[in-house]
Amino acid sequence: MFYIVTAFHTEAKPIIEHFGLKKITRPCRFQVFVGDNIVLVESGMSIVASAAATSFLLTEFGAGTRDVALNVGVCGAKEKSLKKGDAILCHKIINHDTKRAFYPDIIVKHAMKEGVLETFSSPVDKGEYSESRIEGDVVDMEGAGFFEAASFFLPPHKIHCVKVVYDYLDGERVDPVRVWEYIRGNIPLIENLMTCYNVLDEWCPEFFDEEEPEIVREISRGLKLSVTMTYQLKFMVRSYMARHKREPEALKEFLNVKVSSKNEGKIYFERIKEILSH
């Protein structure tokens, strides 16, 4: 699943249109749009708003380690070496207020430029701010909040800020049409990044830890196993599968067993331990 966080509807609109996302109709604190394998939330402006919306989204939809979170939006660039409309994949995100820096792992291929994003609590105008006080190549008001919040849920190679250069921190008025055009123009690059993640996930082995396999759940229920015993069973099954490269067929005979007491369950559990130790 791809979780996309934007600040404003003008940034979200081209993504919603491109992927055919539909607005969730149930009451919700944030505007959420869903589609095939994509969920998008509009956070509103500020570090805290972005962090709140990101946490909400990843909790509400039960994000796991196989999912990806993207913060997409416009930004201001410090230097004119970056052109308006350029998409920047940020390899370092600095919270200007706390000076805390976050580092996504850039593992998958992409066709964007890379740079450092610095997130401020208020709009930055180069006329009022000396350039030396700006550490980032690009500046926004959400990225660090998004990244810090997403880091509680996902590994660092699954969290990215994609920022599209809108102005040069010169206080230019935001034109919704131009924002739409800039984001729309970079959707192929964002989609390419997403495709690479899909390919990576096909290649990566399934992480068994995330959820119990069905057979473990069923047997645990039927044998009235304790939490500890269920955990042991899960480990034994995983261990068996790693050693034999197949599921333990002999376990299937325990699927229909329903015990009437925990003691009876323990007797079956010992038998299972013996079977899985080979």
Add this chain to the structure above:
Amino acid sequence: MKGLKKYSVIKSFSHIYVEEGVMDHPVTREIIGKFPGAVKIGIKHYKDVFCRPRQNFIVQEMSRKLILARKKGEIIYSGPEVCQDFGNKNFYYTSPILNCIYGCEYCYLRGMYPSANIVVFVNIEDYFKEVENLLKQQPVYLCLSYDTDLLAMERIVPFTSRWIVHASDKRDLIIEIRTKSANYSAIRQLPPAGNIILAWTLSPSEVIEKYEQKTPSLELRLKSIKKAADDGWKVRLCFDPVLYFENWQRAYDYLINQTFATIQPEKIYDASIGVFRISRDYLKRMRKIASASEIIFYPYEERNGIYSYPEELKEEILEYVFGLVRKYLPTEKIFI
């Protein structure tokens, strides 16, 4: 599968993280000069990148990044109990680099570090100073290449050469540089030093193909060893870890016969034999990340916080491999 990976994953060392304090260090400049296309990212402390929560070691192994940093605090450590001291007193080890480019499936580094990225401590001069301070108190036996493969990294950062040059005139210092690489050519220009031991880890081809996939083949390793031994270096052979698998006896028969058919036994300084062993905490972490590794999920037995084969099997393996090596080397040159 390889095609899929090639399609989606950036090649290793595409990004180099550099601590602010070492930006201008000559070793930093030397390394960066070798990767002109890499993206350089400034960091405050290497742990800001290396110790991030929830990193995926297996995914990072596909596209390792370099982290250049300054080692602060303790630099040289007492030799760990699970490692062989080869009869040396004052056994120490140090880690100029954290992590290894090879990523062997059974390697404890997968359980030891939170990240697969490679940290190079560029301040090698501080390591040298620390060794000199230690040498003022006592002779030192120092192992350099436990938490990395230093010789395998030689083309990226020539620490092996620098250590050899630095240590070669220090009488009270014995250095062991352990490797699986076939990169002897990178240090061949140096004159052999009597206090430097080049130690090669050797495994049967079956093990290399299955669990040490990124390492050089047995043949290439043996060629390197032969050249080093013929040039007059002290060469140590490490049959460690010896692994238990179907037909292991036959595999180790072949390995040891092949080794001594290639290298004259009298040119070998000594050898070590050790079965697979790993600390409880490392194994626990490795089992979390290595979802389908038969070697990691073997039902090892725990003794004093260390997991290894059941005692009887361990003894059988050690005795068998010792018997094979004993055909070529005198007992006093074999360490278990």
